Amino acid sequence: MKICGLREPEHVAAAVEAGADAIGFVLTRSSRRVTPERARELAAAVPPHVLTVAVFAGEAPAQVRAATLASGVRAVQLHGDHPHGDFTALRDLGVTLVRAGAAEVDPRCGAFDEDLLIIDAPRPGSGEPWDWAAVRGRPSGRWMLAGGLAPSNVAEAIAAARPWGVDVSSGVESAPGIKDAGLIRDFVAAARGTAAGPPA
Numbered sequence: 001m002k003i004c005g006l007r008e009p010e011h012v013a014a015a016v017e018a019g020a021d022a023i024g025f026v027l028t029r030s031s032r033r034v035t036p037e038r039a040r041e042l043a044a045a046v047p048p049h050v051l052t053v054a055v056f057a058g059e060a061p062a063q064v065r066a067a068t069l070a071s072g073v074r075a076v077q078l079h080g081d082h083p084h085g086d087f088t089a090l091r092d093l094g095v096t097l098v099r100a101g102a103a104e105v106d107p108r109c110g111a112f113d114e115d116l117l118i119i120d121a122p123r124p125g126s127g128e129p130w131d132w133a134a135v136r137g138r139p140s141g142r143w144m145l146a147g148g149l150a151p152s153n154v155a156e157a158i159a160a161a162r163p164w165g166v167d168v169s170s171g172v173e174s175a176p177g178i179k180d181a182g183l184i185r186d187f188v189a190a191a192r193g194t195a196a197g198p199p200a
């Protein structure tokens with residue numbers, strides 16, 4: 001499971017401690033945007049078993065490459081209409097390549113030589129739920145469901161779409177762009193199918 005749009009060290013720590021598998025830093029136009037240098041600072045506290053992901057949307061491969069190297073993350077997520085060639089051009093970076101798009105994208109993970117596929121709402125990072133069940137049985141390989149997930153609905157979404165993993169941003173925020181450690185813990189617990197315990 002991936003927790004995306006982190007900007008503060010305490011939220012990175014909360015996600016790691018809760019058991020997230022991946023942590024996303026938004027390096028594209030967004031209210032959650034961080035600089036590559038800030039992403040590097042935040043990623044420095046992340047243990048190696050948790051994947052650090054830089055999120056882009058529409059930038060040219062040269063720009064993605066420069067920002068990825070500056071941030072030191074271990075994965076690149078390309079949102080939207082990136083052609084196959086963009087993934088090919090970034091392969092030599094040696095990072096995990098993630099393709100992300102709405103339900104209409106090619107649902108085969110690996111079709112663009114990516115390592116991981118995210119199927120998201122039409123407006124990424126909007127927190128808007130969509131018809132998760134519509135993709136059930138269509139995607140193949142390692143794919144994550146995203147878009148409007150929250151502690152209160154992630155179990156329902158997993159049951160509806162049967163994804164390999166899940167990805168969240170808005171649903172673990174107390175206000176737009178402001179992450180909440182308690183909601184991060186609740187989300188991870190709900191996605192893992194366990195009840196969230198009381199705060200320590």
Ligand SMILES: O=C(O)c1ccccc1NCC(=O)[C@H](O)[C@H](O)COP(=O)(O)O
Nearest residue numbers: 004030124125126127147148168169170
């Ligand atoms: O989160 C953003 O602000 C963002 C902006 C532009 C492109 C992608 C963005 N986020 C990508 C993600 O991986 C989000 O976690 C995903 O879209 C789910 O977001 P949400 O519906 O808010 O949980």
